[in-house]
Amino acid sequence: MERTMASGSLLGEIGFWADRTPVHEAARGGEILELQQLIENGACVNLVTYDSITPLHEASLRGQTQCVKLLLAAGAQVDARNIDGSTPLCDACASGSIECVKVLLSHGAKVNPPLYTASPLHEACMNGSADCVRLLIDVGANLEAHDCHFGTPLHVACAREHLDCVKLLLNAGANVNAAKLHETALHHAAKVKNADLVEMLVEFGGNLYARDNRGKKPVDYSRGSSPTTKCFEYYEKTPLRLSQLCRLSLRRAFGQRPLKRIARLQIPRRFIDFLSYQ
Structure with missing residues (x-):
């Protein structure tokens, strides 16, 4: 971490950590000309606030792509972490700015930082940014990264009901039955009462009978005669088709990121589309 304060006193150090600098403010507000002038006048682009936020964090969180480019060109640390452990790439993904994500990745940002x-x-x-999810998957994001609060990315996408993100993760080979305190994605789908989400998860091999740390199955979180309850009841009474069981077995054999392998199979196109959930 750079130290550019003229004074080495404790007071100087406190000021260094606590204040948002003009560089932070310009990056936050997308003030490109002001930011460029500050940099040309020698302002340090790696100064941090008391919560370890850099100007690059500010610009990334607000999708200020041009400011991100200026800061990186001036030597901003691409994988700097704030007090919560988030990197600028995390913040760019939180903002849903695919352009910021691309710029950060092109400057070496770690898609799987040790967080x-x-x-x-x-x-x-x-955030529900399918474009960002697709890009991160393409560059090797860990589909099973585990956060102690949220679980896996699949848990997050299901809890927020972002079905397009859920399908991208599942098609890339994310573990549909990954557990957080024994709670699976299907438990989340039941809690948010989303029948379309339940159907998608089951089609990708979701376990209807998985129990969470309270001993409850997904259906136990679905009440009455809601569409979600009816969906669970249908799948509990109706075995999966043989074709569906074969699809699941083949996809498991291909492991994570199976689509490229499936596309190379010497089989009719309609079978490739079926295996790819097209």
């Missing part, structure tokens, strides 16, 4: 909190993929799923 114990939400990863960039978690943040993209929380």
Whole structure:
């Protein structure tokens, strides 16, 4: 971490940590010309606030792509972490700015930073940015990254009912039955009462009978004669088709990110589409 205060006193150090600098404010507000002038006049782009937020965090969180470019060109630390452990890439994903995400990745931002909190993929799923999720998957994001509060990215996408993100994760090979305190994505789908989400998860092999730490199955969180309850009842009474069981078995054999392998199979196109959930 850079130290550029003229004074080495404790008072100087407190000021260094606590104040948002003009660089922070310009980056936050997208003031490109002001930011450029500050940099040209020698302002440090890696000064941090008391909560370890850098100007690059500010610009990324607000999707200020041009400011992100200026800061990186001036030597901003691309994987700096704030007090919560978030990197600028996490913040760009939280903002849903695909352009900021692309710029940060092109400057070497780690798609899987060594965090114990939400990863960039978690943040993209929380925001519901399918474009960011797709890009992160393409560059190797860990589909099973685990946050102690949220669980996996799939848990987050289901809890927020972002079905397009859920399908991207599942098609990339995310574990549909990954557990957080024994709670699966299907438990989340039941809690948010989303029958479309339940159907998608079951089609990808979701376990109807998984029990959470309270001993409850997903259906136990669905009440009355709601569409969600009817969906669970249908799947509990109706075995999966043989074709569906074969699809699940083949996809499990291909492991994570199976789509490229499936596309190379020497089989009719309609079978490839079926295996790819097209």
